Amino acid sequence: MKPMTCSPQINPLNRFIQLAILVAMGLQLALPVARAENIPDLYLHGGQSLDGEWKTIIDHYDSGFYDYRYSERDLSKNPSRAETFYLDVQPTNGTERVEYDFDASPMLKVPGDWNTQRPELFYYEGSVWYRKQFASSPLAAGERAFLRFGAANYRADVYLNGQKLGTHIGGFTPFSFEVTKQLKTGTNSLVVRVNNQRSKDGVPTLNTDWWNYGGLTRAVEIVRTPATFIADHRLWLESEETKMISGSVVIAGAKEGETVELAIGELNQKMTAKTDAEGRVNFRMAATNLSLWSPEHPKLYAVEISCGPDKITESIGFRTIRTRGKELLLNGQPVFLRGVCIHEEFPLNGGGRVNSPDKAKQLLLWAKELGCNFVRLAHYPHNEDMTRLADQLGIMVWSEVPVYWAIDWTNAATYHNAEQQLTDEIRRDDNRAAIIIWSLANETPLSEARTAFLTGLAKHARELDSTRLLSAAMERHTKSGSENMNVVEDPLADVVDVVAFNEYIGWYDGLPEKCAKVTWEIPYDKPVFISEFGGDSLQGLHGDKAQRWTEEFQADLYWQTLPMLDKIDGLVGFTPWILVDFRSPKRVLPGIQDGFNRKGLISSDGVKKQAFFVLQDYYRKRAE
Ligand code: GCB
Numbered sequence: 001m002k003p004m005t006c007s008p009q010i011n012p013l014n015r016f017i018q019l020a021i022l023v024a025m026g027l028q029l030a031l032p033v034a035r036a037e038n039i040p041d042l043y044l045h046g047g048q049s050l051d052g053e054w055k056t057i058i059d060h061y062d063s064g065f066y067d068y069r070y071s072e073r074d075l076s077k078n079p080s081r082a083e084t085f086y087l088d089v090q091p092t093n094g095t096e097r098v099e100y101d102f103d104a105s106p107m108l109k110v111p112g113d114w115n116t117q118r119p120e121l122f123y124y125e126g127s128v129w130y131r132k133q134f135a136s137s138p139l140a141a142g143e144r145a146f147l148r149f150g151a152a153n154y155r156a157d158v159y160l161n162g163q164k165l166g167t168h169i170g171g172f173t174p175f176s177f178e179v180t181k182q183l184k185t186g187t188n189s190l191v192v193r194v195n196n197q198r199s200k201d202g203v204p205t206l207n208t209d210w211w212n213y214g215g216l217t218r219a220v221e222i223v224r225t226p227a228t229f230i231a232d233h234r235l236w237l238e239s240e241e242t243k244m245i246s247g248s249v250v251i252a253g254a255k256e257g258e259t260v261e262l263a264i265g266e267l268n269q270k271m272t273a274k275t276d277a278e279g280r281v282n283f284r285m286a287a288t289n290l291s292l293w294s295p296e297h298p299k300l301y302a303v304e305i306s307c308g309p310d311k312i313t314e315s316i317g318f319r320t321i322r323t324r325g326k327e328l329l330l331n332g333q334p335v336f337l338r339g340v341c342i343h344e345e346f347p348l349n350g351g352g353r354v355n356s357p358d359k360a361k362q363l364l365l366w367a368k369e370l371g372c373n374f375v376r377l378a379h380y381p382h383n384e385d386m387t388r389l390a391d392q393l394g395i396m397v398w399s400e401v402p403v404y405w406a407i408d409w410t411n412a413a414t415y416h417n418a419e420q421q422l423t424d425e426i427r428r429d430d431n432r433a434a435i436i437i438w439s440l441a442n443e444t445p446l447s448e449a450r451t452a453f454l455t456g457l458a459k460h461a462r463e464l465d466s467t468r469l470l471s472a473a474m475e476r477h478t479k480s481g482s483e484n485m486n487v488v489e490d491p492l493a494d495v496v497d498v499v500a501f502n503e504y505i506g507w508y509d510g511l512p513e514k515c516a517k518v519t520w521e522i523p524y525d526k527p528v529f530i531s532e533f534g535g536d537s538l539q540g541l542h543g544d545k546a547q548r549w550t551e552e553f554q555a556d557l558y559w560q561t562l563p564m565l566d567k568i569d570g571l572v573g574f575t576p577w578i579l580v581d582f583r584s585p586k587r588v589l590p591g592i593q594d595g596f597n598r599k600g601l602i603s604s605d606g607v608k609k610q611a612f613f614v615l616q617d618y619y620r621k622r623a624e
Helices: 013-030 357-370 384-393 412-429 448-464 512-516 551-566 610-623
Strands: 052-059 107-110 127-136 144-149 155-160 163-169 175-178 186-195 220-225 229-237 244-252 259-264 269-274 280-286 301-307 310-316 321-324 327-330 337-342 374-377 396-400 435-442 469-475 485-487 499-502 519-521 528-532 571-574
Touching: 107 127, 127 220, 144 155, 155 175, 163 175, 229 301, 229 310, 244 259, 244 301, 259 280, 269 280, 321 469, 327 571, 337 357, 337 528, 337 610, 357 384, 357 610, 374 384, 384 396, 384 412, 412 435, 412 448, 435 448, 448 469, 469 528, 512 551, 551 571, 551 610
Parallel strands: 337 374, 337 571, 374 396, 396 435, 435 469, 469 499, 485 519, 499 528, 528 571
Antiparallel strands: 052 107, 052 127, 127 186, 144 175, 144 220, 155 163, 155 186, 229 244, 244 280, 259 269, 259 301, 301 310, 321 327
16 A cells, blocks of 8 residues: 655645644543543444333423533533433322423333434434333453444443443444443433434535434443453455565553464464553464455454453454555456445335444345445445355455545544544544545545544554555546546555545536546556446436436446546546435425435435446456
């Protein structure tokens, strides 16, 4: 992988990052409670599932959170029993005033967005309080307990047995709190306030072309571990030629000199090493008999890691990905990415955020049926089922953080938030062979501040993971003075490994016939990737191909686009927008959009449109 290069435009970067770090440190110091942590291997330890029905209170005015002076109740030394929802009390006698009642409140399913579960929550943005009572047996001597959330959109304030555990911000990545001290033997009360209000300084920000589902959208569990346990591990293939595998394991609570064993039985590999002062061990093994992971052969190996009484097993594939000039090389061989974009939304069974492995699998199976070997998981990290299934099904993945359109580039807290989401995404999924590209952003407007922000993210991503490629969905422009010459001129292209951009000729720019006329100027010696193109059609609406919104128009747009893309020098693939129609409150055209972006190749009822088959045919030929 090439070292990052900085263009002269991004000189303020260091100053900006320093400021971001200072502000972030300030924010942390100000927090009265524990910070949410991301301990990737809690997922593999398994635990007591808290999924199912939770009691919920819709809190339009955040009355359970703020008192009448608008002070946060959880900052008070003596919060009122009458109104502080997280205390989860019942009146002790007939005279006591308690103005909420979880026991008498309705239920919502977890994992799940709240919007598709109750009509009055359909477009709700605000706070919902969730309460789960669960039983716990005593912890054994030295045993530890963690409360883990797969994700909560967007802000979660978490309380166990009336005590605040902490706050987490960011809707698409896992987080946890250690609850060894707070967990009670017998019945526990877990209360979470989830708020999905959009904000200017948020990531994503106020304006998105998708619906911002709220709720405890992914699994919740209590995970028990020994005092010393496997917290994180990472394995990667150094080179497809030497078949040398590198790895590291981090043990939480470890003293120096703890023994860690790593075994890949099928490769006859077993190694032991001793932890350093930070609880870390590094491994290297030459696996000469290794079968490489690829879409045609998605080979996964059972990797076992143990440390004292703690043991985890995970299926991991090994492959390399890199660029050579304009080529993209998977395991050293040029590869073409036959892709499609996917939102984490399921069209059937009431719709909404994907909340089960079955739904995730159906989306990937549709992509397979289309002929894909690659998917762009837009515009935020999808759930872990999705990326694990991609490993199993042999589908390469572009994984993205929700740095979308015009976020608050000069706000240091926004930078910190984006960087944290990127960190959590990479740490969650850095063992997934399927993921070949981390994407930093989508369609962000050119400015010095934006480039400094994204260059900071790129530097951070490379520090965390130098084994994958970086990209971002950038934009193309028509060259000034010319009608049909398209250029990509973006200082970010110097920073990323793959020059990707959203295209949309024939939909937002002219009609499909325009595709035959355009030429391209992409002045980078890097692979070129089209991260979006497409147009809307209402499934079942038929007419002339010149009639916008018909299936015929959309199919023709694909017919005209595909040969145009074939002419782009250095093209290594594309991901049309999008596999399935998805909800977007921005899309209001009556009788056509009705709250949906209709650029799907499959409708919001799960029916394939004509364009699906145009692309399928193209991909079939491409794969020959
Ligand atoms: C884009 C955005 C995507 C939109 C799409 C559209 O460029 O990246 O989020 O939904 O265009 O349909 O306009």
